[in-house]
Amino acid sequence: MQQSECKPPALPSAVVFFNGLAGKPVPPDPVRGMIEATVGQVFNILLEDLGSTNRGPARVALARQVAMYLTHVACGLTLTDVGRLFARDRTTVAHACAVVEDLRDDAKFDRVLDLVEMIVRFQLQSRDPRSAA
Known part of the structure; x- marks a missing residue:
């Protein structure tokens, strides 16, 4: 699997929402770490809980499902690649995406x-770095 990256449209007004993320520990993969930090802040979930191999309370499981969904949708990664990134099976990622789609x-x-x-x-x-042009 290659380093995960996306090239989305510019959204400069969203910068305000990142201010609270600085200085928080992130998992080894920078994309997973950034997504988990963002989801963790919005859902008020600790990164340690999001990265846990246990299901945890329903609100933690939902936040983890949202993180997997966003990795699939925002980055365009396959379910298999998202599963590898989050140490989950692709069917778990598919279930997470279905749950989030239903909640939408x-x-x-x-x-x-x-x-x-x-x-x-x-x-x-x-x-x-390609978007800096």
């Missing part, structure tokens, strides 16, 4: 997820 029927959840996805895409773009 709720307007409030959908708005929050749209915002988190914009933040993730902007953060990914700012890490991509």
Whole structure:
């Protein structure tokens, strides 16, 4: 699997939302770390809990599912690659994506997820040296 990267559209107004992420520890993969840090902050979940191999409480499991969903959607990674990145089976990632898609029927959840996805895409773009041109 190659280093995960995306080239999303510019979203400069989302910079404000990243200010609270500075200085937080991240997992070894920078993309996974950034996505988990963003999701953890929005859902008020510790990074250690998001990265746990245990399912944990429902709110932790949901945040982890959102992180996997965003990695698949924002980066365009296959379910298998997302599974490798999160040390999960591709069927677990598929289930996570299905759960999140179902939850998007709720307007409030959908708005929050749209915002988190914009933040993730902007953060990914700012890490991509090709987007500096």
